[in-house]
Each structure stands twice: as C-alpha cells, then as structure tokens.
Amino acid sequence: MQVSPTISLVELAARFQLDPQPFQQVASRYPCRITRYYADLISAPGDPIWRQCVPSAEELQDDAQLPDPLEEERLSPVPGLIHRYPDRVVLLVSNQCAVYCRFCMRKRKVGCGMQPFDLQAAIDYLSANSGVRDLVLSGGDPLLLPDDELARLLTALRRIPHLEIIRIGSRVPVTDPERITPQLCAILSAHHPLYLNTHFNHPQELTDQAAQACSLLAGAGIVLGNQTVLLKGVNDDQEILQRLFCGLLRIRVRPYYLHQMDLVQGTGHFRTDLVQGRQLIGALRGRVSGMAIPHFVVDLAGGKGKVPLLPESLHRDAQGWIISAPGGEPVRYTDPGC
Numbered sequence: 085m086q087v088s089p090t091i092s093l094v095e096l097a098a099r100f101q102l103d104p105q106p107f108q109q110v111a112s113r114y115p116c117r118i119t120r121y122y123a124d125l126i127s128a129p130g131d132p133i134w135r136q137c138v139p140s141a142e143e144l145q146d147d148a149q150l151p152d153p154l155e156e157e158r159l160s161p162v163p164g165l166i167h168r169y170p171d172r173v174v175l176l177v178s179n180q181c182a183v184y185c186r187f188c189m190r191k192r193k194v195g196c197g198m199q200p201f202d203l204q205a206a207i208d209y210l211s212a213n214s215g216v217r218d219l220v221l222s223g224g225d226p227l228l229l230p231d232d233e234l235a236r237l238l239t240a241l242r243r244i245p246h247l248e249i250i251r252i253g254s255r256v257p258v259t260d261p262e263r264i265t266p267q268l269c270a271i272l273s274a275h276h277p278l279y280l281n282t283h284f285n286h287p288q289e290l291t292d293q294a295a296q297a298c299s300l301l302a303g304a305g306i307v308l309g310n311q312t313v314l315l316k317g318v319n320d321d322q323e324i325l326q327r328l329f330c331g332l333l334r335i336r337v338r339p340y341y342l343h344q345m346d347l348v349q350g351t352g353h354f355r356t357d358l359v360q361g362r363q364l365i366g367a368l369r370g371r372v373s374g375m376a377i378p379h380f381v382v383d384l385a386g387g388k389g390k391v392p393l394l395p396e397s398l399h400r401d402a403q404g405w406i407i408s409a410p411g412g413e414p415v416r417y418t419d420p421g422c
Contacts (some may be wrong), residue, residue: 088182088260091123096138098204100129114350115195117184122259123194125224125288132286132318133257135354137183142353148420151192153347155387160206168387171217174211177201177237178224181259182260187313187354189346189383194224198413203240210244220247227256227263238275250275253311255283263295269304283311286319287327295335303338314361315354322367329368329376339378344393345387347420355420358382358405362393383408384415 094114097104102150107116118137125133156166166174176193184195219241226234241247252272258264269301272278280301284290302308310332313321319325342365345355365380370411379392388409398407405417 088119088121088262091118091120093139096123100333102129105140106141109143112143114143114186115184115190117181117195119182119260121262121293123261125291127288130317131288136185136187136285136315140186140353143186143350146350146352149347149349149352150385151349153385154189154383155385156190159387162202162209162260164201165206167207167213167216167393168389170215172220173216173218174208174220176209176223177221177226178228180223180228180382181225182228182256182263185255187315187345187348187351189348190224191350193303195417203237207240207244210241210247214246218251219247220253221253222253224393225254225256226252227254227268231268234268235274238271238278238341242275249277249279251281253281253283257294257301258284258289261293261327264297266298266300269300269306272301272306273304274383276305277307279307279309280357281311282337283306283312284310284328284332285312285315287324290328290331290335293421298335298337308337309340310337311343312346312377313343313354314356314364314380315345316356318354320356320360320364322364325364326368326372326376329378330372333373333376337376338374342378343379344380344382346383352420355419356419358393358398362398382417384409385418386415388413388415 093107093111094104096118097107116139121388122133122137159166159168161167164176179193179195181194188194195314229237238250241250298308312328314320319328332339342361344358344361345351361380365377368377381390381392383390384407391410406414407417409415
C-alpha cells in the first residue's frame with residue numbers, strides 16, 4: 085500500500101481542543117484514516133472537509149438502512165468481482181483508501197478486512213465471459229496498490245481480448261495528490277484506453293496540489309471524470325456546486341455524476357431528498373456551461389442499477405417515489421428520514 089502520512093484522531097482532536105474519545109468510539113466500528121494533507125484542508129470542526137472524514141456519533145445512530153443495499157455480495161460470482169450489468173464488471177482490488185470517507189458506500193468493507201484478492205479467479209471469470217467489455221477497478225482505492233503490482237494487474241487485464249475499456253475509481257487526486265507521480269502516470273498510460281473517475285465533493289478540495297495531480301494524469305492521455313455525492317451539510321447548495329463543477333473543468337476534469345446518497349447503513353445523516361437534488365441540478369441549467377452539469381443519478385437498492393433522475397424515469401405517489409430501472413422495471417424508492 086502506498087499512502088502519505090496520516091494524522092491520528094488524538095492529534096486531530098488536540099488540534100481543535102476536543103476530546104478524541106467520541107471519535108474513537110465510532111472508529112472502532114467504522115475505521116478512520118485521514119492523510120495529513122487532507123486534514124490540513126480542515127478550517128474548523130464541522131466544516132465540509134471535517135464532515136467528510138472525521139467520525140460522527142450519527143454514524144452509530146443509523147439503523148434504518150442496510151450495510152449492502154446494492155446487493156454487491158449477491159452479485160459477486162467470484163470474490164471481489166461484481167457483475168451487475170451484462171457488459172460491465174467492477175473489480176475490487178483493495179479495501180484501503182488514503183482517507184476513509186464517512187459516507188462510503190462500502191463502509192461494511194473498507195478498512196475492515198477483506199478476503200485475499202485472487203487475481204487468477206477474476207481473470208478466469210473475465211476470460212470466460214466474452215460479453216464483458218468494460219471493467220471498473222475499485223475498492224478501496226486501486227491507486228494505493230504499489231506501482232509494480234498495479235502494472236502487473238493492468239497487464240493481465242489487457243491480455244483479455246474482449247476487454248476494451250478499463251476504468252479506475254480513485255479519490256487519491258483529492259485526498260493524497262502526491263501519490264500521482266510521473267512514474268505512476270507512465271504505468272497507466274501504457275494501458276489505454278484507460279479512464280479515471282475521481283471524487284471531488286467541495287471547492288475546498290480544488291487545491292494547487294490536486295490540480296497538479298490531475299494535470300499529470302490528463303497529460304498522460306487519461307480521460308478524467310468526477311463523481312460527486314450530494315451530501316447534507318457539505319455541498320447541498322447551488323453556489324457550492326456551481327463553484328465545484330466549474331472549478332473541475334478548469335483542472336481538466338469533467339463533472340460526470342452527481343450521486344444521490346446510497347442507502348448505506350451509517351450514512352443517513354448525509355441524506356438529502358430527491359426533490360432537493362433535482363432542484364439543485366435544475367438551478368444550474370442556464371447558469372453554467374452544459375459541460376459543467378453532471379447527470380443526477382441514483383443507484384437503486386437490490387442491485388437494480390444506476391439511473392439518471394429524469395422526469396420520465398421518476399414519479400411520485402402516496403407511498404413515495406417510483407423509479408424506472410434500466411430495463412423499465414418500476415422500483416419503489418424510499419428516502420429514510422427525509
């Protein structure tokens with residue numbers, strides 16, 4: 085694992101004259117890791133950076149949601165590989181991140197231990213399924229793998245003839261930009277077509293260091309997109325999202341998705357309702373370039389798939405929302421606590 089120095093909860097609490105014990109209690113269930121770089125972006129307790137990375141007692145008060153609402157375990161034909169769509173798979177190659185986000189969709193796994201990754205089992209499965217043409221490397225964070233291990237992984241995947249596209253999901257450009265080196269970019273650029281979706285949530289994260297990391301990646305020919313999660317108390321504001329999305333374009337990153345919060349246990353305090361998300365996206369139209377407006381999407385529970393929240397895919401009745409899944413199936417969606 086390659087990660088920059090981290091800050092302990094004791095040290096972070098002392099920085100702001102706080103008792104570390106409440107944070108440590110939460111971290112005993114949902115692990116905490118914060119790079120010093122990311123901790124230095126915190127201006128005060130409760131600010132948008134703090135909320136994203138510092139444990140909160142509210143995480144332990146959320147019993148209304150499920151640890152695995154997207155049923156990733158059910159959709160894993162071999163350990164670490166999720167096959168939800170006919171032509172796309174997700175390969176979980178790490179359970180470590182530079183920073184453990186408190187809203188993580190895989191709170192049940194990340195930092196909590198993981199079955200040993202069996203690359204050969206994944207390769208055998210992919211080789212036997214010629215309909216798979218698009219693979220997403222995820223985790224945890226794939227870019228925390230050592231350079232040589234990452235190179236071996238990409239080389240093995242590129243030997244599968246029907247695997248046309250490799251995508252990497254990584255928050256390293258946001259939370260540990262020093263990890264993005266010319267050497268790493270050379271490894272990645274040897275395996276095109278390769279795409280990287282990163283995860284900026286707030287303009288405070290658009291630092292000079294993050295911009296340099298993105299410049300190195302883009303300069304290596306890697307197409308960069310961004311998947312923002314709509315988070316209560318972090319970015320549920322039109323002006324903040326406008327600054328974020330326009331700022332991303334300036335550093336050569338295309339806003340791709342604005343995610344409605346997944347229904348993951350321990351994350352309910354970040355939840356906004358569907359109406360607010362639709363209103364925020366609607367308010368941006370006409371104010372900023374179309375390139376700066378991402379798709380507003382929800383990942384439906386039960387492994388039903390990710391859908392854009394367009395007028396034709398979403399309606400409401402007396403019991404709540406009904407969303408059309410990718411195959412047209414109507415799926416009931418409930419906003420817990422909203």
